[in-house]
Amino acid sequence: xxxxxxxxxGVRDILPEDSWKWGHVLAVTQKxxxxxxxxxxxxxxxxxxxxFARGIGEATDVVEKEMYTFTDKxxxxxxxxPELTASxxxxxxxxxxxxxxxxxxxxxxxxxxxxxxxxxxxxRQFWQLDFExxxxxxALVDVDTxxxxxxxxxxxxxxxxxxxxxxxxxxxxRPAYRKTLTEFIGDHRGDLCPTCENRFNRNPxxxxxxxxxxxxxxxxxxxxxxxxxxxxxxxxxxxxxSGLDDLGVAYHIDKRLVRGLDYYTKTAFEVQSGDLGxxxxxxxxxxxxxxxxxxxxxxxxxxxxxxGLDRIVLTMEQQxxxxxxxxxxxxYVICADxxxxxxxxxxLYALRRAGVSADMDxxxxxxxxxxxxxxxxxxxxxxxxxxxxxxxxxxxKNLMTSxxxxxxxxxxxxxxxxxxxx
Ligand code: AMP
Numbered sequence: 001x002x003x004x005x006x007x008x009x010g011v012r013d014i015l016p017e018d019s020w021k022w023g024h025v026l027a028v029t030q031k032x033x034x035x036x037x038x039x040x041x042x043x044x045x046x047x048x049x050x051x052f053a054r055g056i057g058e059a060t061d062v063v064e065k066e067m068y069t070f071t072d073k074x075x076x077x078x079x080x081x082p083e084l085t086a087s088x089x090x091x092x093x094x095x096x097x098x099x100x101x102x103x104x105x106x107x108x109x110x111x112x113x114x115x116x117x118x119x120x121x122x123x124r125q126f127w128q129l130d131f132e133x134x135x136x137x138x139a140l141v142d143v144d145t146x147x148x149x150x151x152x153x154x155x156x157x158x159x160x161x162x163x164x165x166x167x168x169x170x171x172x173x174r175p176a177y178r179k180t181l182t183e184f185i186g187d188h189r190g191d192l193c194p195t196c197e198n199r200f201n202r203n204p205x206x207x208x209x210x211x212x213x214x215x216x217x218x219x220x221x222x223x224x225x226x227x228x229x230x231x232x233x234x235x236x237x238x239x240x241x242s243g244l245d246d247l248g249v250a251y252h253i254d255k256r257l258v259r260g261l262d263y264y265t266k267t268a269f270e271v272q273s274g275d276l277g278x279x280x281x282x283x284x285x286x287x288x289x290x291x292x293x294x295x296x297x298x299x300x301x302x303x304x305x306x307x308g309l310d311r312i313v314l315t316m317e318q319q320x321x322x323x324x325x326x327x328x329x330x331x332y333v334i335c336a337d338x339x340x341x342x343x344x345x346x347x348l349y350a351l352r353r354a355g356v357s358a359d360m361d362x363x364x365x366x367x368x369x370x371x372x373x374x375x376x377x378x379x380x381x382x383x384x385x386x387x388x389x390x391x392x393x394x395x396x397k398n399l400m401t402s403x404x405x406x407x408x409x410x411x412x413x414x415x416x417x418x419x420x421x422x
Pocket of ligand 1: 083121123124125126127260282308
C-alpha cells in the first residue's frame with residue numbers, strides 16, 4: 001500500500017470540533033467591524049512578488065526567508081500573501097479610493113503564508129483578521145485603530161492582555177537613530193547572534209527585539225528612539241498616548257518594539273497575551289505612511305493592525321472564554337420501523353424548512369444507537385414506529401427533561417418548536 005499523505009509541515013486542519021469556535025470569533029469580529037465602521041474587503045490570496053518585496057521591504061525576515069514564491073505558467077513571479085496590509089494599499093490605489101470620504105476603513109480575513117519554524121501559535125499557514133484605515137495622518141485614527149483591537153479582544157472575553165506601544169520614527173529621524181544605535185552597539189558587534197550580526201548594517205532596529213539573551217544584554221542600556229524622534233513624530237506620539245489616556249486604555253511603552261516589517265512609521269503597537277508563551281503577540285500593527293509610495297502610488301498615510309485568529313482561539317481556550325454553544329441539530333428524527341421512513345423523512349424536511357436544525361440516521365442503525373446520536377446535543381427526539389404511523393402521530397421526547405408527548409402529525413413542527421423554545 002502506498003504511504004498515506006499527510007498535511008505539509010506547519011499547516012493544520014481546523015476540524016469541526018474547533019471550527020465552530022472560529023465561527024464565533026469571526027461573527028464577533030464582523031459585528032465589531034460594523035460598529036467601528038470598517039467595510040469588509042475580499043483580497044486575493046496571491047499577488048505579484050514585487051508588491052511584498054517593495055512594500056514590506058527587501059531586508060525583512062518575511063521577504064528574505066519566509067515567502068512562498070513561485071513562477072506561474074505565464075512566467076510571472078507570484079507570492080502567496082504573507083500579510084494583508086500591502087494588498088489593502090494596492091487595492092486602495094488600484095480602485096482610486098482616495099476619491100471618497102477619508103479615511104477609508106477596510107477589514108478583511110483569511111489565510112496568510114510564511115515559511116517559518118513551526119511551533120505552538122506559529123504556523124506556515126495562519127489566519128489573520130486585518131483592519132486598516134487609509135488616507136489620514138491624524139493620530140486620532142491611530143487611537144481608533146488601537147481601540148478597535150482592544151475592544152474586539154474585550155468583547156471576546158479575553159483577559160491578561162497588554163497594549164505595548166512605541167514609535168519607530170520616520171525617514172526624517174530614523175537614520176539618525178540607526179546611527180546612534182549602531183554606534184552604541186559598536187564594539188559589541190562581534191558578540192551579537194548571527195542573525196543580528198547580519199542585521200547590523202541592513203536593519204539594526206530589529207536587533208532591539210531579538211530574543212537572544214546576549215543580544216538583549218547588549219541592547220539593554222541602548223538609547224531609546226524617543227530621544228531621537230523629530231518634532232512631527234514626537235507630537236504624533238504624544239497625541240496617541242494622550243488619546244489613549246483620555247479613553248482610559250492602559251498601555252506600556254517598550255523601546256524594544258520595532259516590529260518585523262519595514263513599512264512602519266511613527267506608531268508601532270502590539271497586544272500581547274500573558275498566556276501565550278514565546279509567541280505572545282495576539283495582534284500587531286501601526287502606522288505606515290510611506291507604504292503606498294513604496295509600491296508606486298502617491299502619498300497615502302495609513303494605520304492598521306493584524307490579529308492572529310489561531311492565537312486568539314488558543315488564548316480564549318486557555319482562558320476558558322465562552323465561544324457560545326457548538327451548533328448541534330436541535331431535533332433528531334428517530335425511525336424505529338422501516339415502514340415509518342417516509343413519514344420520518346417528511347418531518348425531517350418540514351422541520352428544516354421551518355428553521356429547526358434537524359438530522360436523522362441514514363444507515364439503518366439500531367434504536368439504541370439512534371437514541372444515543374439524539375442524546376449527543378439535540379433537544380428533542382421525534383420518534384416514529386409502527387404504532388405512531390397507524391395512529392397518525394409522532395412521539396416527541398424532550399431530551400433535557402425526558403418528558404414525552406404524542407403530537408398529531410400536523411402539529412409536530414409547532415410542538416417541536418415549543419419544546420426548543422422552553
Ligand atoms: P505580523 O503581520 O507579523 O505583524 O503579525 C500580526 C499577527 O499575526 C501576530 O500578532 C500574530 O497574532 C499573527 N501571526 C503572525 N505570524 C504568525 C504565524 N506564523 N502563525 C500564527 N500567527 C501568526
